[in-house]
Amino acid sequence: MGATWVQGVVGSPVHALARDAxxxxxxxxxxxxxxxxxxxxxxxxxxxxGNVVDADTVAKPIEELYRGMMDAARxxxxxxxxxxxxxxxxxxxxxxYQAARPGGSxxxxxxxxxxxxxxxxxxxxxxSADDLDDLDLxxxxxxRDFPGDHVxxxxxxxxxxxxxxxxxxxxxxxxxxxxxxxxWSETPVRLHFADGTTTLTADHVLLTVSLGVLKASVGKDVSxxxxxxxxxxxxxxxxxxxxxxxxxxxxxxxIELEVAEAPEQEGGHEQLARAAPPAFPFLHMAFLxxxxxxxxxxxxxxxxCPVHADSSVALAWFAGREASxxxxxxxxxxxxxxxxxxxxxxxxxxxxxxxRWRVRTIKRSxxxxxxxxxxxxxxxxxxxxxxxxxxxxxxxxxxxxxxxSGTPLRVLFxxxxxxxxxxxxxxxxxxxxxxxxxxxxxxYR
Numbered sequence: 001m002g003a004t005w006v007q008g009v010v011g012s013p014v015h016a017l018a019r020d021a022x023x024x025x026x027x028x029x030x031x032x033x034x035x036x037x038x039x040x041x042x043x044x045x046x047x048x049x050g051n052v053v054d055a056d057t058v059a060k061p062i063e064e065l066y067r068g069m070m071d072a073a074r075x076x077x078x079x080x081x082x083x084x085x086x087x088x089x090x091x092x093x094x095x096x097y098q099a100a101r102p103g104g105s106x107x108x109x110x111x112x113x114x115x116x117x118x119x120x121x122x123x124x125x126x127x128s129a130d131d132l133d134d135l136d137l138x139x140x141x142x143x144r145d146f147p148g149d150h151v152x153x154x155x156x157x158x159x160x161x162x163x164x165x166x167x168x169x170x171x172x173x174x175x176x177x178x179x180x181x182x183x184w185s186e187t188p189v190r191l192h193f194a195d196g197t198t199t200l201t202a203d204h205v206l207l208t209v210s211l212g213v214l215k216a217s218v219g220k221d222v223s224x225x226x227x228x229x230x231x232x233x234x235x236x237x238x239x240x241x242x243x244x245x246x247x248x249x250x251x252x253x254x255i256e257l258e259v260a261e262a263p264e265q266e267g268g269h270e271q272l273a274r275a276a277p278p279a280f281p282f283l284h285m286a287f288l289x290x291x292x293x294x295x296x297x298x299x300x301x302x303x304x305c306p307v308h309a310d311s312s313v314a315l316a317w318f319a320g321r322e323a324s325x326x327x328x329x330x331x332x333x334x335x336x337x338x339x340x341x342x343x344x345x346x347x348x349x350x351x352x353x354x355x356r357w358r359v360r361t362i363k364r365s366x367x368x369x370x371x372x373x374x375x376x377x378x379x380x381x382x383x384x385x386x387x388x389x390x391x392x393x394x395x396x397x398x399x400x401x402x403x404x405s406g407t408p409l410r411v412l413f414x415x416x417x418x419x420x421x422x423x424x425x426x427x428x429x430x431x432x433x434x435x436x437x438x439x440x441x442x443x444y445r
Contacts, residue, residue, distance in 0.1 A: 001252060001365040002157070002365070002367075003157045003426050004034055004152050004153075004157070005150055005151070005152055006018065006150065006151050006152070006153065006426070006427075007145045007146060007150050007422075007425050007427065008145040008146025008147050008148050008149070008150060009146065009147075009148040009149055009151060010146055010147040010148035011146050011147065012146040012148075012427065013427065013430055013431065013434075014160065014426050014427050014430055015146075015151075017160050017163060017164070017430070018153050018155075018159070018160050020163060021155070021159045021160050021162070021163030022155065022159070023153050023154065023155030023156065023157075023159035023160055023163075024153065024154060024155070025154065025155070031154075032307075032308055032311065033152060033153075033154050033156070033307075033308075034152050034307045034308065034315070035151075035152045035307065035308060036152065036154065036308050037308050037309050038149075038151075040282045040305075040309070042055065042282075043055075043281075043282040043283070043284050043303075043305075044281040044282060044283055044284065045059040045115070045118075045284040045285075045286060046283060046284070046285060046286065046345045046346070047111055047114065047286045047288055048114075048285070048286065048287050048288040048289070048294075048344055048345065049288065049344060050344065050345060050346070050347040053111060053115070053286060058108070058111060058112070058115070059115060059284075061097075062094075062112055062115040062116055062119070063115075063119065065093060065094065065097055065116075066090065066116060066119040069089065069090055069093045070086075070090075070123070070140070073086065073089065073137060073140040073141065074140050074141060074143060075141065076141035078137055078138075078140070078141075084133070084137055084382065085131075085132055085133035085134055085135055085136065085137060085382050086123070086129075086132040086133070086135040086136075086137050086140065087120060087131065087132035087133040087135070088133055089137050090116060090119075090120060090132070091116065094112065094113070094116050098112065110288060111286060111288070114286035114287055114288050115286050117286075117287065117300075118284060118285065118286050118287075118302050118303075119302070120132055121300050121301060121302040121319070122302040122303075122317075123135075124248075124300070124319035124320060125250050125302070125317040125318070125319045127248070127379045127424065128246070128247070128248030128249065128250050128319060128320075128375070128376050128377050128378070128379055128424065129246055129248055129319070129320070129379050129381070130248055130249075130319065130320025130321055131320065133382070134246060134381050134382055135246070135379055135380070135381070135382070136380045136381060136382045136383075136384065136385070138385075139380035139384075139385060139386060142380075142386045142420060142421055143380075143421060143422075143423070144421040144422060145422075145425075146427065157426065177193045177194075177195070177198060178193060178194040178195075178372075179191060179192075179193060179194075179209070179228055180192050180193055180194045180228060180229065181228065181229040181230075181231065182205065182207070182228060182229070182230050182231070182411065183231045184205070184230065184231070184232070184396060184397075184410045184411045185231060185232055187203060187410060188201040188202055188203055189201065189202050189203070189204070189205045189410050189411065191205065203410075204409050204410065204411075204412060204440060205410065205411050205412065206412045206413075206414055206433075206436050207411055207412065207413050207414070208413075208414045208415045208429075208433070209228065209372075209415070210247070210372075210373045210374065210375065210415065210417070211242065211245060211247040211375070211378045211392075211415070211417035212226075212247050212373055212374030212375035212376075213226050213227065213228060213372070213373070213374055214228075214242045214417075215242055215243070215247060215374070216374055217229070217230065217234075217242075218233075218234060218239045218242050218243060225371045226371035226372065226373075226374050234396070235396065235397075235398075237391055237394075238391060238392075238394070238396070240388075240391075241384075241388040241389075241391035241392050242392070244381065244383055244384035244388050245378055245379075245380065245381060245384045245388050245389070245392070245417065246378060246379040246380065246381030246384070247375045247376075247377070247378050247379075247417070248319060248320055248323075248375060248376060248377070248379065249319065249320060249323040249324050249367055249368040249375050249376050250317065250318070250319050250323055250367065250376040250377070251317075251318045251319075251323040251326055251327065251364060251365045251366065251367060251368070251376075252315060252316075252317060252318075252364060252365045253315070253316045253317075253318065253326065253334070253338075253362060253363075253364045254307070254313055254314070254315055254362065254363045254364065255304065255313065255314045255315070255316065255338060255359055255362055256312060256313050256359065256360040256361045256362070257280055257312050257313070257314055257357050257358070257359060257360065258312065258357075258358055258359075258360050259278070259356070259357060259358070260356050260357075260358040279306070279309070279310050280306050280311075280312070280314055280357065281346070282303070282305045282306065283303055283304045283305060283345060283346065284302060284303045285301065285302065285303060285304070285341070285345050287299045287300075293340040293343075293344075294337065294340045294341050294344060295337050295340075296322075297318070297321070297322040297325045297326060297337070298322075298337050298338075298340075298341050300318075300319070300320075300322050301316050301317065301318060301322070301341075302317065303316065303317075304316045304338075304341070304342075316338075323367075323368065323376075324368040326364060327364070327366045327368055327369050331362055334362055334364070335359045335362060338359050338362075339358065339359065342356075342357050343356070377416055377417075377423075377424040377425075378416060378417035378423050378424055379423070379424060380423070386420045386421075389417065389418060389419065389420045389423055390420055392413060392417055392418040393413055393414075393418040393419070393432065393435070394413070395408070395409050395410075395411060395412040395413065395436075395439065396410060396411040396412075397410065409439065409440065409443055412436045412439065412440070413436075414429075414432040414433045414435070414436045415428075415429055415432055416428040416429045416432070418432045419431055419432045419435075
């Protein structure tokens, strides 16, 4: 439901932690896991209505255009394109690609537009940006993955967390307390919790709540569920950084599928077809003109793909408004929407003459409404910059504000939204914690 991927394995501290925790050993054959077989070599790209898009002559060139432009942006080679958001940058590239091609039909361009939109939807889930025009183009040059493959963890990220917790002194970890107010006006800092009776004091507080919780905490309505009151209020530089940075919603929808077989006529009697059901394809979807039976919130989904080869469980990713709306829907509405989508993209001629895929059960995440997170992960929005990520990491009070009296490190900040180059990842979460631990060690030296 939550963190799944390690973004690069070469030199990755998180991958090393997973190895040390024994979480990389695939020793549970009866417990398959998401993308345990890596990424498929070939996917089935289908345009709305059921027409398969030719992989080599149409789908692959648009994918290469998209990947090349994003690689250029992350290498800092897109600065000559001006500022602004990523989506317009990508659409300008597609228009230039189409203009440079001799000939080309309007229908082909419509499919290409839909293919680029498909990749934009993938980028939305990678970054959590609701709209890529709000994703700052210049800031892409500072984002970094670790080299090597992107992999999932057979034992799950819980194994990594358990490994870290095992190093703590017994009894030092307390669960079930929801923070409501931080009084950092003096030392010791006082923490007040939602039960109304528990108060803790500390020389230093390392705050690792999400950027979503901090956004709720600096908003006009500080009574918002999940918000934290600060006394005194967070200083202006911190509030402005919190407000400018982007923080979006990404949700997963897991779909257990089965083949509803059409009856065959034999000797005047109906018998169920006995053919073995086909494997569900790695389906990438190019949405064209709006089709009323497919609801709006399904139409910005890049793909519906099995979680690994031959699995009967498929996964679709949602971002932004669509992800938030998904959380509000009853299961029956979600299932009907998936059926409408599959009927359009995998009609009988594609899925097999007697087969229609149908949904047995679904399971989904709900990060937008979770009061402990109020979203998923951060991005650098247009109007913000990497400097705001550095401001997120600054402890309170600032050295100059401390005035030489008391401790200048009353409240420290860590978490993915406080790391300038690895934000949005578990790497950033871990590395920011190491950074703040070193800050305290240096303080006492």
